[in-house]
Amino acid sequence: MATKNNIGPRRLVVGAHYGVKDWLAQRITAIVMAIYTVILLVSFLTGQNFTYEGWAGLFAAQWFKLFSLVTFLGLYYHAWVGIRDIWMDYVKSAGLRLFLMLATIFWLLACAAWTVQILWSV
Amino acid sequence: MSEAVREAKQKGRPEFRNIGITDITGKYRMPPSAIVSILHRISGAGLFLALPFLLYLFQQSLLSESSFGYFAGIVSHPLAKLVLLGLSWAYLHHFVAGIRHLFMDNHFALDKDAAQSTARWVLIISLALTLLVGLKLFGVF
Numbered sequence: 001m002a003t004k005n006n007i008g009p010r011r012l013v014v015g016a017h018y019g020v021k022d023w024l025a026q027r028i029t030a031i032v033m034a035i036y037t038v039i040l041l042v043s044f045l046t047g048q049n050f051t052y053e054g055w056a057g058l059f060a061a062q063w064f065k066l067f068s069l070v071t072f073l074g075l076y077y078h079a080w081v082g083i084r085d086i087w088m089d090y091v092k093s094a095g096l097r098l099f100l101m102l103a104t105i106f107w108l109l110a111c112a113a114w115t116v117q118i119l120w121s122v
Numbered sequence: 123m124s125e126a127v128r129e130a131k132q133k134g135r136p137e138f139r140n141i142g143i144t145d146i147t148g149k150y151r152m153p154p155s156a157i158v159s160i161l162h163r164i165s166g167a168g169l170f171l172a173l174p175f176l177l178y179l180f181q182q183s184l185l186s187e188s189s190f191g192y193f194a195g196i197v198s199h200p201l202a203k204l205v206l207l208g209l210s211w212a213y214l215h216h217f218v219a220g221i222r223h224l225f226m227d228n229h230f231a232l233d234k235d236a237a238q239s240t241a242r243w244v245l246i247i248s249l250a251l252t253l254l255v256g257l258k259l260f261g262v263f
Contacts, residue, residue, distance in 0.1 A: 027227065030220050037217055041251075045258055052190040059184055079173075082166045111173055118181045 026081045029074035036071040059122045072115045076108040154241035162219040165212035172209055203259055210255045215248040 047054070058064055083104050091097040138145055146152070182193035196202050222244050226232060231240045257263060
Protein backbone atom coordinates (compact mmCIF):
# COMPACT_ATOMS: atom_id res chain seq x y z
CA MET A 1 0.00 0.00 0.00
CA ALA A 2 2.76 2.37 0.95
CA THR A 3 4.59 1.92 -2.34
CA LYS A 4 1.45 2.84 -4.29
CA ASN A 5 1.03 6.11 -2.41
CA ASN A 6 4.68 7.06 -2.25
CA ILE A 7 4.84 9.38 -5.27
CA GLY A 8 2.94 12.51 -6.27
CA PRO A 9 0.40 14.67 -4.46
CA ARG A 10 -1.41 11.63 -3.01
CA ARG A 11 1.68 10.25 -1.32
CA LEU A 12 1.50 9.07 2.28
CA VAL A 13 2.70 11.91 4.48
CA VAL A 14 3.01 9.71 7.52
CA GLY A 15 4.70 6.36 7.93
CA ALA A 16 8.00 7.34 6.33
CA HIS A 17 9.66 4.79 8.66
CA TYR A 18 12.10 7.29 10.16
CA GLY A 19 10.95 6.28 13.62
CA VAL A 20 11.11 2.54 13.01
CA LYS A 21 14.72 2.70 11.85
CA ASP A 22 15.84 4.48 15.01
CA TRP A 23 13.65 2.33 17.21
CA LEU A 24 15.24 -0.80 15.77
CA ALA A 25 18.76 0.65 15.92
CA GLN A 26 18.24 1.48 19.59
CA ARG A 27 17.22 -2.12 20.32
CA ILE A 28 20.08 -3.71 18.38
CA THR A 29 22.72 -1.45 19.95
CA ALA A 30 21.14 -2.27 23.32
CA ILE A 31 21.74 -5.99 22.76
CA VAL A 32 25.40 -5.40 21.83
CA MET A 33 25.90 -3.22 24.91
CA ALA A 34 24.16 -5.77 27.14
CA ILE A 35 26.59 -8.50 26.06
CA TYR A 36 29.57 -6.17 26.61
CA THR A 37 28.18 -5.16 30.00
CA VAL A 38 27.87 -8.75 31.18
CA ILE A 39 31.51 -9.44 30.20
CA LEU A 40 32.85 -6.35 32.01
CA LEU A 41 30.56 -6.78 35.04
CA VAL A 42 31.53 -10.41 35.56
CA SER A 43 35.24 -9.66 35.18
CA PHE A 44 34.90 -6.72 37.61
CA LEU A 45 33.02 -8.72 40.23
CA THR A 46 35.20 -11.83 40.02
CA GLY A 47 38.53 -10.07 39.52
CA GLN A 48 41.19 -9.74 42.20
CA ASN A 49 44.19 -7.38 42.30
CA PHE A 50 43.10 -4.78 39.81
CA THR A 51 46.39 -3.86 38.07
CA TYR A 52 47.41 -1.91 34.99
CA GLU A 53 48.83 -5.05 33.34
CA GLY A 54 45.59 -6.96 33.68
CA TRP A 55 43.34 -4.06 32.66
CA ALA A 56 45.44 -2.84 29.73
CA GLY A 57 46.12 -6.46 28.73
CA LEU A 58 42.41 -6.99 28.20
CA PHE A 59 42.25 -3.97 25.88
CA ALA A 60 45.52 -4.82 24.14
CA ALA A 61 43.90 -7.71 22.26
CA GLN A 62 42.72 -6.64 18.83
CA TRP A 63 39.39 -8.45 19.04
CA PHE A 64 38.54 -6.74 22.32
CA LYS A 65 39.54 -3.32 20.91
CA LEU A 66 37.21 -3.83 17.97
CA PHE A 67 34.42 -5.23 20.18
CA SER A 68 34.85 -2.19 22.45
CA LEU A 69 34.77 0.21 19.52
CA VAL A 70 31.61 -1.34 18.06
CA THR A 71 29.96 -1.25 21.49
CA PHE A 72 30.89 2.39 22.10
CA LEU A 73 29.75 3.47 18.64
CA GLY A 74 26.51 1.61 19.33
CA LEU A 75 26.26 3.44 22.65
CA TYR A 76 26.59 6.82 20.94
CA TYR A 77 23.92 5.96 18.38
CA HIS A 78 21.72 4.66 21.22
CA ALA A 79 22.32 7.87 23.19
CA TRP A 80 21.48 9.96 20.14
CA VAL A 81 18.06 8.29 19.80
CA GLY A 82 17.33 8.63 23.51
CA ILE A 83 18.51 12.21 23.91
CA ARG A 84 16.70 13.25 20.73
CA ASP A 85 13.51 11.79 22.22
CA ILE A 86 14.05 13.91 25.33
CA TRP A 87 14.51 17.11 23.28
CA MET A 88 11.43 16.28 21.20
CA ASP A 89 9.33 15.64 24.31
CA TYR A 90 10.25 18.66 26.40
CA VAL A 91 11.67 21.45 24.21
CA LYS A 92 8.82 23.28 22.50
CA SER A 93 10.84 25.94 20.64
CA ALA A 94 11.88 24.58 17.24
CA GLY A 95 15.03 26.75 17.09
CA LEU A 96 16.25 25.68 20.51
CA ARG A 97 15.39 22.06 19.75
CA LEU A 98 17.41 22.15 16.52
CA PHE A 99 20.34 23.70 18.38
CA LEU A 100 20.21 21.05 21.12
CA MET A 101 19.97 18.21 18.59
CA LEU A 102 22.97 19.53 16.62
CA ALA A 103 24.95 20.03 19.83
CA THR A 104 24.13 16.41 20.79
CA ILE A 105 25.28 15.10 17.41
CA PHE A 106 28.55 17.05 17.46
CA TRP A 107 29.25 16.08 21.05
CA LEU A 108 28.61 12.36 20.36
CA LEU A 109 30.83 12.49 17.24
CA ALA A 110 33.58 14.02 19.38
CA CYS A 111 33.09 11.25 21.93
CA ALA A 112 33.43 8.65 19.15
CA ALA A 113 36.76 10.14 18.01
CA TRP A 114 37.94 10.34 21.63
CA THR A 115 37.04 6.67 22.10
CA VAL A 116 39.15 5.65 19.08
CA GLN A 117 42.07 7.61 20.55
CA ILE A 118 41.67 5.96 23.98
CA LEU A 119 41.34 2.42 22.64
CA TRP A 120 44.31 2.65 20.28
CA SER A 121 46.57 4.22 22.91
CA VAL A 122 46.94 0.82 24.57
CA MET B 123 -15.65 8.07 25.07
CA SER B 124 -19.12 6.55 25.24
CA GLU B 125 -21.94 8.18 27.21
CA ALA B 126 -22.15 5.31 29.65
CA VAL B 127 -18.53 5.65 30.67
CA ARG B 128 -18.74 9.42 30.94
CA GLU B 129 -21.83 9.35 33.14
CA ALA B 130 -20.63 6.64 35.47
CA LYS B 131 -18.13 8.95 37.14
CA GLN B 132 -16.26 7.24 39.96
CA LYS B 133 -16.97 8.78 43.32
CA GLY B 134 -14.07 10.31 45.21
CA ARG B 135 -11.53 9.77 42.48
CA PRO B 136 -9.18 12.71 41.95
CA GLU B 137 -9.34 14.26 38.51
CA PHE B 138 -6.30 15.74 36.81
CA ARG B 139 -6.43 18.40 34.13
CA ASN B 140 -3.52 20.38 32.65
CA ILE B 141 -1.14 18.22 34.60
CA GLY B 142 2.19 19.66 35.67
CA ILE B 143 5.29 18.28 37.29
CA THR B 144 3.90 18.85 40.81
CA ASP B 145 0.84 16.72 40.05
CA ILE B 146 3.03 13.90 38.82
CA THR B 147 5.53 14.00 41.67
CA GLY B 148 3.18 14.99 44.50
CA LYS B 149 -0.39 13.90 43.81
CA TYR B 150 -0.15 10.86 41.58
CA ARG B 151 0.48 7.45 43.01
CA MET B 152 2.83 6.24 40.27
CA PRO B 153 2.64 2.51 39.54
CA PRO B 154 5.98 0.61 39.49
CA SER B 155 6.03 0.65 35.67
CA ALA B 156 5.81 4.47 35.65
CA ILE B 157 8.63 4.72 38.20
CA VAL B 158 10.81 2.38 36.13
CA SER B 159 9.98 4.34 32.99
CA ILE B 160 10.90 7.78 34.32
CA LEU B 161 14.01 6.41 36.04
CA HIS B 162 15.01 4.83 32.71
CA ARG B 163 14.89 8.28 31.14
CA ILE B 164 16.60 10.06 34.04
CA SER B 165 19.37 7.46 34.29
CA GLY B 166 19.95 7.63 30.53
CA ALA B 167 20.18 11.43 30.56
CA GLY B 168 22.48 11.33 33.58
CA LEU B 169 24.81 8.84 31.93
CA PHE B 170 24.88 11.00 28.79
CA LEU B 171 25.87 14.03 30.88
CA ALA B 172 28.51 11.99 32.72
CA LEU B 173 30.16 10.83 29.47
CA PRO B 174 33.10 13.32 29.63
CA PHE B 175 33.90 12.32 33.21
CA LEU B 176 33.68 8.60 32.43
CA LEU B 177 35.70 8.85 29.19
CA TYR B 178 38.34 10.87 31.03
CA LEU B 179 38.63 8.19 33.72
CA PHE B 180 38.68 5.48 31.03
CA GLN B 181 41.50 7.28 29.23
CA GLN B 182 43.58 7.69 32.39
CA SER B 183 43.07 4.02 33.26
CA LEU B 184 44.47 2.85 29.91
CA LEU B 185 47.00 5.45 28.77
CA SER B 186 50.03 4.32 30.77
CA GLU B 187 51.24 2.82 34.02
CA SER B 188 51.57 6.27 35.62
CA SER B 189 48.20 7.55 34.41
CA PHE B 190 46.70 4.35 35.79
CA GLY B 191 48.15 5.33 39.17
CA TYR B 192 46.53 8.75 38.79
CA PHE B 193 43.22 7.04 37.88
CA ALA B 194 43.49 4.75 40.89
CA GLY B 195 44.10 7.82 43.06
CA ILE B 196 40.92 9.54 41.86
CA VAL B 197 38.82 6.40 42.14
CA SER B 198 40.02 5.61 45.66
CA HIS B 199 38.61 8.89 46.99
CA PRO B 200 35.38 8.16 48.91
CA LEU B 201 33.51 10.99 47.16
CA ALA B 202 34.52 9.67 43.73
CA LYS B 203 33.41 6.22 44.86
CA LEU B 204 29.99 7.59 45.79
CA VAL B 205 29.66 9.31 42.41
CA LEU B 206 30.71 6.09 40.68
CA LEU B 207 28.24 4.13 42.79
CA GLY B 208 25.47 6.52 41.70
CA LEU B 209 26.50 6.16 38.06
CA SER B 210 26.68 2.38 38.50
CA TRP B 211 23.09 2.40 39.70
CA ALA B 212 22.10 4.59 36.72
CA TYR B 213 23.83 2.19 34.34
CA LEU B 214 22.46 -0.97 35.96
CA HIS B 215 18.92 0.39 36.20
CA HIS B 216 19.07 1.40 32.54
CA PHE B 217 20.47 -2.05 31.72
CA VAL B 218 17.84 -4.07 33.60
CA ALA B 219 14.92 -1.83 32.56
CA GLY B 220 16.20 -2.07 28.98
CA ILE B 221 16.10 -5.86 29.11
CA ARG B 222 12.49 -5.62 30.34
CA HIS B 223 11.84 -3.33 27.36
CA LEU B 224 13.27 -5.89 24.93
CA PHE B 225 11.03 -8.62 26.37
CA MET B 226 7.97 -6.38 26.14
CA ASP B 227 8.86 -5.49 22.54
CA ASN B 228 8.51 -9.21 21.87
CA HIS B 229 5.08 -9.31 23.53
CA PHE B 230 6.12 -10.86 26.82
CA ALA B 231 4.47 -9.74 30.06
CA LEU B 232 2.27 -7.09 28.48
CA ASP B 233 -0.84 -7.38 30.64
CA LYS B 234 -1.35 -5.03 33.57
CA ASP B 235 -0.39 -7.31 36.44
CA ALA B 236 2.62 -8.86 34.73
CA ALA B 237 3.93 -5.44 33.68
CA GLN B 238 3.76 -4.13 37.26
CA SER B 239 5.38 -7.26 38.61
CA THR B 240 8.30 -7.14 36.15
CA ALA B 241 8.70 -3.41 36.89
CA ARG B 242 9.06 -4.22 40.60
CA TRP B 243 11.65 -6.85 39.76
CA VAL B 244 13.59 -4.33 37.66
CA LEU B 245 13.82 -2.01 40.67
CA ILE B 246 14.87 -4.86 42.97
CA ILE B 247 17.42 -6.49 40.63
CA SER B 248 19.08 -3.21 39.65
CA LEU B 249 19.43 -2.21 43.33
CA ALA B 250 20.80 -5.66 44.20
CA LEU B 251 23.37 -5.46 41.39
CA THR B 252 24.31 -1.93 42.50
CA LEU B 253 24.78 -3.23 46.05
CA LEU B 254 27.08 -5.94 44.69
CA VAL B 255 29.11 -3.40 42.70
CA GLY B 256 29.20 -1.12 45.74
CA LEU B 257 30.53 -3.87 48.00
CA LYS B 258 33.25 -4.59 45.43
CA LEU B 259 33.98 -0.89 44.97
CA PHE B 260 34.46 -0.34 48.72
CA GLY B 261 36.64 -3.44 48.94
CA VAL B 262 34.36 -5.78 50.89
CA PHE B 263 35.20 -8.75 48.66
